[in-house]
Amino acid sequence: MASSGNGTTAGTGSPCGACKFLRRKCASDCIFAPYFSSEQGAARFAAIHKVFGASNVSKLLLNVPIHDRCEAVVTIAYEAQARLHDPVYGCVSHIFALQQQVAFLQSQVMQMKAQIAGHQTSAAGDLRHSSESTNQFMTWQQTSVSPIGSAYSTPYNHHQPYYGHVNPNNPVSPQSSLEESFSNTSSDVTTTANVRETHHQTGGGVYGHDGIGFHEGYPNKKRSVSYCSSDLGELQALALRMMKN
Amino acid sequence: MKESSRKQGAASPCAACKLLRRRCAQDCVFSPYFPADEPQKFANVHRVFGASNVNKMLQELPIHQRGDAVSSMVYEANARVRDPVYGCVGAISSLQQQIDVLQAQLALAQAEVVHLRVRQSTNFPGHGLCPDSPSSSGSPSSKQVSPQDNKGMFSHMDIVDEASLGESMWSC
Numbered sequence: 404m405a406s407s408g409n410g411t412t413a414g415t416g417s418p419c420g421a422c423k424f425l426r427r428k429c430a431s432d433c434i435f436a437p438y439f440s441s442e443q444g445a446a447r448f449a450a451i452h453k454v455f456g457a458s459n460v461s462k463l464l465l466n467v468p469i470h471d472r473c474e475a476v477v478t479i480a481y482e483a484q485a486r487l488h489d490p491v492y493g494c495v496s497h498i499f500a501l502q503q504q505v506a507f508l509q510s511q512v513m514q515m516k517a518q519i520a521g522h523q524t525s526a527a528g529d530l531r532h533s534s535e536s537t538n539q540f541m542t543w544q545q546t547s548v549s550p551i552g553s554a555y556s557t558p559y560n561h562h563q564p565y566y567g568h569v570n571p572n573n574p575v576s577p578q579s580s581l582e583e584s585f586s587n588t589s590s591d592v593t594t595t596a597n598v599r600e601t602h603h604q605t606g607g608g609v610y611g612h613d614g615i616g617f618h619e620g621y622p623n624k625k626r627s628v629s630y631c632s633s634d635l636g637e638l639q640a641l642a643l644r645m646m647k648n
Numbered sequence: 649m650k651e652s653s654r655k656q657g658a659a660s661p662c663a664a665c666k667l668l669r670r671r672c673a674q675d676c677v678f679s680p681y682f683p684a685d686e687p688q689k690f691a692n693v694h695r696v697f698g699a700s701n702v703n704k705m706l707q708e709l710p711i712h713q714r715g716d717a718v719s720s721m722v723y724e725a726n727a728r729v730r731d732p733v734y735g736c737v738g739a740i741s742s743l744q745q746q747i748d749v750l751q752a753q754l755a756l757a758q759a760e761v762v763h764l765r766v767r768q769s770t771n772f773p774g775h776g777l778c779p780d781s782p783s784s785s786g787s788p789s790s791k792q793v794s795p796q797d798n799k800g801m802f803s804h805m806d807i808v809d810e811a812s813l814g815e816s817m818w819s820c
């Protein structure tokens with residue numbers, strides 16, 4: 404993959420995937436060249452071009468600092484492929500599926516905690532052991548929101564296929580749409596992981612071995628991602644209509 | 649003919665035609681979804697997707713699905729404008745992390761329930777016939793492992809099993 408970097412030379416190297424797709428000369432300052440290597444770049448760029456348009460993506464990238472552009476391209480490609488697979492909902496259907504799973508898991512956790520409380524009440528005679536178990540659980544709760552807590556959850560991902568946990572949403576969601584989401588998400592994640600390997604050459608990180616490319620860079624960014632209430636309201640209305648379809 | 653043309657021109661243009669400074673025809677693809685009083689809605693979609701791309705995408709969809717397509721595009725465009733690097737993927741990543749945390753919490757809570765139940769069964773050594781006697785304590789564990797797959801149907805069945813086991817325990 405290192406050799407593809409030389410492709411940016413004006414007129415002397417092979418064009419990047421974008422310029423190959425657009426059938427134009429790849430200039431030395433081509434904004435797409437660093438992110439669309441020739442081997443796979445043309446196919447990935449085709450999706451981006453159809454959904455967003457080359458000039459729009461060029462403008463979007465110009466507004467992003469250079470050190471963030473690689474991840475911007477990855478997310479733009481992800482959204483473009485999602486939009487092509489599902490022209491009505493795009494990647495918003497993935498957000499719906501994940502939101503439903505979060506709600507389901509939250510209800511499960513609450514039920515289990517209620518059972519724990521019930522058991523501890525009935526076992527009140529053994530105060531020492533109850534106290535120990537309560538302390539252990541509270542300690543875990545304090546750490547569950549920390550990066551260590553997130554890292555602790557990693558082993559569970561090994562026991563199930565990625566996105567397999569979305570299955571509980573099947574009874575309450577449009578099956579065809581979710582099936583599209585599964586296949587689309589699976590292929591997108593693979594693409595993202597490949598891109599990350601190409602550009603970052605880092606297999607490390609807490610989530611690196613999960614193959615969940617998105618987790619690597621995003622924990623830090625998560626705090627700055629905010630969605631205003633009007634957008635959430637619109638999203639919920641869209642979710643309701645999506646379920647009816 | 650001129651009069652009808654003027655009448656069409658006299659109608660107030662939709663937000664899309666207003667931004668693009670063009671005449672809003674009666675069969676304008678955008679007008680049902682981008683009313684004139686929501687200019688920012690179309691501005692963001694135009695900036696991220698481009699008007700011609702949106703036009704093409706909408707033309708390829710049945711009319712009854714275009715409203716939802718526009719809503720999801722508006723959401724994605726707003727997310728991309730707010731966060732040019734991560735766009736919608738930021739929300740997806742955040743939700744995935746929530747799921748990881750909740751799954752860990754659920755697994756820990758389930759292990760705690762098994763632990764408490766085993767202890768309760770050992771507190772009644774005289775009831776040898778109890779289904780949860782120490783010799784069969786492995787059975788609840790094997791059942792508890794399954795819910796970690798987070799299959800909704802199975803998880804509900806497991807809850808029912810727990811309830812029945814609880815009743816049986818009390819009846820001993």
